[in-house]
Amino acid sequence: MRRVKTGTPAVERSSVRTGRRLHPWPLRIMHWVNAVVMLVMITSGWGIYDDDVIIRGFHFSSFWRLGDWAAWSLNWHFAGMWFLVINGLIYLVYGFVSGRFCEKLLPIRPTEVMQTVIDTLHFKIAHEDITAYNAVQKLLYISVILAGISQVITGIAIWKPIQFSGLVSLLGGFQTARELHFAGMAVIVGFLIVHVALALLVPKTLWAMVTGGPRLKPRDRPREGQAA
């Protein structure tokens, strides 16, 4: 490749070629690892759940359960947990250190949330620009991240209720911890349904999570940008 030292077009071209992607590669890897692991955790969790249901009469049919019976659902769950926790920890560190969380998920203004809800009810869903999240998206992403963290905490409580008996009593007892773990799953599954449905409705978002999406302009310190 020939290097061009001067000249405006060359500089522009190189900045386009090297500008960071909407979804940098580490994030994409973490996203898809998490997608697989979450499905493993959810479906194996349903297999474990079914031996002693929390909601009377509410079962998951064997089609949806990972593991042909409880022992293997447990083994899947206790294998998947390592991938979930390690991948999740790297994601959290990455999100904070790279500034992605601050950039993408903050700030959330109540008026914007209201406006987005009203617009959505009128079927005005803006998705031309997939590089910026609306207020409802921000809320949903923050909620599901918190639900994921909560699943790990309640999961540790019901995995080791004696070694972490302080945590169990903080959560309101063993049975309550189980119910919270179940509720956390429900939140994540609810998010998953909306998330996947929207990704399929706007396929370029799905494609962006595979290829990285559009290249962004060099970061112009968001705070200053907003003040201007």
Added chain:
Amino acid sequence: MRSRFRPDLPPDASVLDDHKPLIRSLERRSLIRGGLSLGALVMLTGCDVKRPEAVESALLAISRFNDGVQALLFDPNKLAPTYPASMILRPPKFNAYYDVMDVKPVNGVTWRLEVSGLVADKRAWTLSDLQALPQTSMVIKHICVEGWSYIGGWTGVPLRLFLERVGADLRAKYVAFKTADNYPSSIDMASALHPQTLLALKYGGDTLADPFGYPMRLRTAVKLGYKNPKWVAAIEVTNKYPGGYWESLGFPWFAGI
């Protein structure tokens, strides 16, 4: 290295041209085959397909790794929460790999507890021998791997005290149990020496009822329910992994809580 199955000379291009439709159909077929294996992968999560051997052995390897992690997490000085006697469930919940109607009562008079393995004194014990040892009581939660739990009150001989009495090698790895209902089980030595691990003789102040392990059962506060064999007939101290009934079917061995 060159494949022995690859021809030395590439086929003439005209051959490919002559068989274009065939080649296209072959490619289509491989696509369908790819689709089928993707379908199988999807079905794996639905689990109508039996677990493949490679997946099974990978899961078991992680389960063994988890046994090690659980042993590290186990704090021998950490006591399980205890509850007032008024909270004891009477009768306790019955659970076994068979129905309560199929319980075969054990005769406490002729019953003997065999002791073997890395112990100094291999003399068999009678029920009155055990009753003559110092007794401890605890009101603790029983947590089943299935998720249900209940509070029970147990009285018996601390396993640590028993192991000391028979001169067991307390540095051995495992304490294994054999039972009258053919339900082998085993626990790690650290859990065996925990103060809330008893050779239980009583429930709620009364002699154990038949379905709950009369004359003697293991009751430990630091393990899941399935690590508490009933109708114990023999105890062995060993360094050789003894396994257990559910463990041989895939459940985790350590099962600490």
